[in-house]
Amino acid sequence: AWLATFSEDRLRYPVLVVQGPSQTGKTEWVKSLFKRPLELKVGCLEVFPEGMRAFERETHDAIILDDVRDLKFIAEHQDKLQGKYDARVEFATTPGGTCAYSKYLFAVPVAIxxxxxTRNLEFLQTHDWLSSSRNRVLIQFPDILTES
Structure with missing residues (x-):
């Protein structure tokens, strides 16, 4: 159902959040939804991994933010994850601007x-953007495997 939203004409698309115990196959399951996703290991980072520079719309059919250890990362990068329909989003912004690069992420599926x-799990209920089912689809893993 989540992937089907990307065939609809919308101004914004929800991110997929897959939550579950460590080492239960969450990342492998998410990767199985796509042909060529860009997988980025986030862990405890506060900024997007350097690997984001490699994203190409013509090559990658999704972005997977793997093992996010703090939902503050997602909340603080909301603008990038939403993707703007009429603009590229900037990464690696610095005061001098010499490290910055931009990507067009509109309608690119993002799975987390x-x-x-994970720290700040309460953001899934309390954060203005992350708590809304219009903005994110939450899957409890491995429960999804037992549903039919």
């Missing part, structure tokens, strides 16, 4: 894997 111990 988190563990049950």
């Amino acid at each position: 894997t988190i563990n049950n111990s």
Whole structure:
């Protein structure tokens, strides 16, 4: 159902958040939804991994933010994850601007894997953007495997 939203004409698309215990196959399951996703290991980073520079719309059919250890990262990068229909989003912004690069992310599926111990899990209920089902689809893993 989540992927089907990308065939609809919308101004914004929800991110997929897959939550579950460590080492249960969350990332592998998410990767199985796509042909050529760009997988980025986030962990405890506060900025997007350097690997984001490699994203190409013509090559990658999704972005996977793997093992996000703090939902503050997602909240603070909301502008990038939403993707603007009429603009590229900037990464690696610095005061001098010499490191910055931009990507056009509109209508690119973004999936996020988190563990049950990820910090700020309450953002899924309390944060203005992350708590809204219009902005994110939350899947509890591995429960999804037992549903039919």
